[in-house]
Amino acid sequence: MEALSYTPKETAELLGIGPKALVGALKKDTYSAEDVWDLRAKLNLYPPQVGPRKQLFLNFKGGTGKTSLSTSYAWRLAEMGYGVLLVDLDSQGHATKCLGYEGEDFPKTLLDVLVKKAPITQVIQKSRLPNLEFVPSNLSMSTVDLALMPMAGREFKLRNALKDVEAHYDFIIFDAPPSFGLLNLNALMAAQDLVVPVLADFLSFHGLKLLFETVQSLEEDLGHVLDHVFIVVNAFNATFKLAKEALEALKQHYPEFLLPQVIRQCTRFAQASSEGQPIFLFDRDSKGAQDVQVLIEQVLSRIGEGKQGVRKVEPKSA
Numbered sequence: 001m002e003a004l005s006y007t008p009k010e011t012a013e014l015l016g017i018g019p020k021a022l023v024g025a026l027k028k029d030t031y032s033a034e035d036v037w038d039l040r041a042k043l044n045l046y047p048p049q050v051g052p053r054k055q056l057f058l059n060f061k062g063g064t065g066k067t068s069l070s071t072s073y074a075w076r077l078a079e080m081g082y083g084v085l086l087v088d089l090d091s092q093g094h095a096t097k098c099l100g101y102e103g104e105d106f107p108k109t110l111l112d113v114l115v116k117k118a119p120i121t122q123v124i125q126k127s128r129l130p131n132l133e134f135v136p137s138n139l140s141m142s143t144v145d146l147a148l149m150p151m152a153g154r155e156f157k158l159r160n161a162l163k164d165v166e167a168h169y170d171f172i173i174f175d176a177p178p179s180f181g182l183l184n185l186n187a188l189m190a191a192q193d194l195v196v197p198v199l200a201d202f203l204s205f206h207g208l209k210l211l212f213e214t215v216q217s218l219e220e221d222l223g224h225v226l227d228h229v230f231i232v233v234n235a236f237n238a239t240f241k242l243a244k245e246a247l248e249a250l251k252q253h254y255p256e257f258l259l260p261q262v263i264r265q266c267t268r269f270a271q272a273s274s275e276g277q278p279i280f281l282f283d284r285d286s287k288g289a290q291d292v293q294v295l296i297e298q299v300l301s302r303i304g305e306g307k308q309g310v311r312k313v314e315p316k317s318a
């Protein structure tokens, strides 16, 4: 896997400093991800503390952009200086692939944690960014729902497993599979915020209704109340009349949940994932990357900005 490199301009932008300050701290032609992370520590350029914030990208409907958005969102948060853990919950292992890895290369997944009581630290992997770690997934995860079925406290396994490590991260991002089962129930119980990618079509409405009913029964039956639900329209193409009508309908039905930023249709997403790269690595100037950046800013402003401070703990396996 080729090493990451940032130009001086990109590095200064990521750190939020001018070119002179960058050269004063470290003068190079290109900067590695480790250089950027070291410079953050040296110059104390951490973003405001917000975490640990656990956010689940979920829609029971398939192919709405959960993986494309969650992986690029997690990647970008890490580039912005947050400590991030991306948890791949899907036995398709797409989030793992989007980071450039093959799920089958990892002998242990969350199955070992949730069902066989392995500590989560055994399955946390490093990525190419020093402050982004991930839990990989592969086909073995397809048995997790069945394996959890007879277990006591089966809805709380993921929430409990994370307790040991969550203080080490600002964000824990879950990429959910498009299914309705115990694993996703575990993810809902572990999450504080729900991010629901939807397509601007009328079929998506039905899926949203089911999702909101599930969230409501979660509150009533299991006493878990989510802090935020964000609906984000993905793959939007304003030249389609039907897409514009669907967006209007979403605005009418879910005004308090719908984020103003839509993610435009962008073929670079498909190309990026086939190359095993998040969109910010593949093409940081693409429409998709620009839209995810605004999405992050809108979510950060809704969850409220914490106070500026030095992070006391490093990511778990750093």
Ligand SMILES: Nc1ncnc2c1ncn2[C@@H]1O[C@H](COP(=O)(O)OP(=O)(O)OP(=O)(O)O)[C@@H](O)[C@H]1O
Residues within 6 Å of the ligand: 061, 062, 063, 064, 065, 066, 067, 068, 069, 090, 094, 176, 177, 178, 234, 235, 236, 263, 264, 265, 266, 267, 269, 270, 271, 273, 288
């Ligand atoms: N904004 C976009 N513009 C164009 N194509 C997109 C966009 N977002 C996602 N895609 C493409 O749509 C397909 C489905 O996206 P993705 O895999 O992210 O969805 P998903 O909800 O995770 O799917 P699944 O339910 O199978 O997990 C992929 O081929 C992806 O490249």
Ligand SMILES: [Mg+2]
Residues within 6 Å of the ligand: 066, 067, 068, 090, 094, 175, 176, 177
């Ligand atoms: Mg997916």
